[in-house]
Amino acid sequence: MSRYFTDEHEWIEVEGNTATVGITDYAQSQLGDIVFAEVPAVGASLSKGGDAAVVESVKAASDVYAPVTGIVTEGNDALADDPALVNSDPEGAGWFFKIELDDLSELDGLMDAAAYKAFVDSL
């Protein structure tokens, strides 16, 4: 398994052809208290860089973008009842959706953990 990161602060953990997607700890700390999260429907077709999910803090609504192109295989239903999971465990139980990847080569442009840390430190 390997985990990649986008410059829009999503993480994607890849296992074979499928992957789990969420937002990073840095992203949740910037958003503040999450009060609502909307995950994509199973079967939805997402394109890399396109809108995938919505996360709302007290203050504002933000889009979560698809790190890769593919078909959604599962949404995290737990977020409907407990959107604060995105704050308390953003890179674990606060995941947003699972996706079946169209093209594994799309991962090439993403950051690994060290590169993402350097990116966040530079902000």
Place this chain on the structure above:
Amino acid sequence: MSDDTEMLELPLGDWHRAKGARMVSFAGYSMPIQYEGIMAEHTWTRSSAGLFDVSHMGQLILSGDNVTAALEALVPGDISALKEGRMRYSLLLAHDGGVLDDLMITATPTGLYVVVNGAVKHQDIAFLRANLPDNIAINHLEDRALLALQGPKAVEAISRIVPGVDQLFFMEADIFLWGEIPLWISRSGYTGEDGVEISVAVEHVTELADALCAQLEVKPIGLGARDSLRLEAGLPLYGHDMDPSTDPVEGNASFAISKRRRAEGGFHGSERILKALSDGPGRKLVGFTVEGKVPVREGAPVFEGETQVGVVTSGGFAPSVGAPIAMGYVAAAHIAPGTALEAEVRGKRVPLTVASMPFIPHTYHRRGKAQ
């Protein structure tokens, strides 16, 4: 963001950063949006006391012969009835009766002390200058900061270091001494809670903020919670819930049109405004409760069936309500509390119900009628 040279610095800017604030641009200033988190700060203010830096707001003294009569041409409130040390919420009106700003006016021995919104303060001053007689002096108190201490324990906390503040009732103001430093303090605010607003010379504001935060009841609170608190209190945010295209009756501010002024008129737009008072406005600012968890925010259109009947002007998650709430304008046929409507959010309909405001009861320390 924080190195944006366009942003002006508040006297407490470094103080906020040292307290861990995240700074954002608001009304042209770099201001704290939050410290530990909006929810925690909101709840702390409702249960204890929160310190807000509102130094971006404009503090003015209007003075000169017949200043109250002169200002009354531009606002619908009964300003001449204000006794010294009493204050009133009012509205600055354009010639057509549109709302240019909402403001607080206090009668003081040196003139009328007026607090206006930060985002429009320079426009307000220019409008006042152009529309008040030449003998009226407008003194912009740029050497003063403004703090708000709000919450059920606010007055207890400040009275410990500034004796006598607890003697004020809601919408009363006076000069108090903090040691040897004079403070202009009013029992007022914009959270729906009891509390005070404190005008202090810029050179003493850091020291005062420290002294207030040294009280166990007090924590600094950012703009994020200020917004959620005022929304729950049903208080409009100028530039969002009211603007030059709205008149006071539409803006749910008929209470600010005093009895004598209704009888006499004689203020900007009085013909239009008094007509709206007697006939009812064509549309009105109302509150909404929201079914479900989706926050309904500014700009969301409001429908009855297929017909758009209004628009949301403020909205979000309300921490003390535990659900999303909103306010917005709807056509007069749909303003009765209990009316079922729908908002559209990201292409989906979200059920709304027109609700009486405030959403959370005000806890102002009002002077009893007998006193």
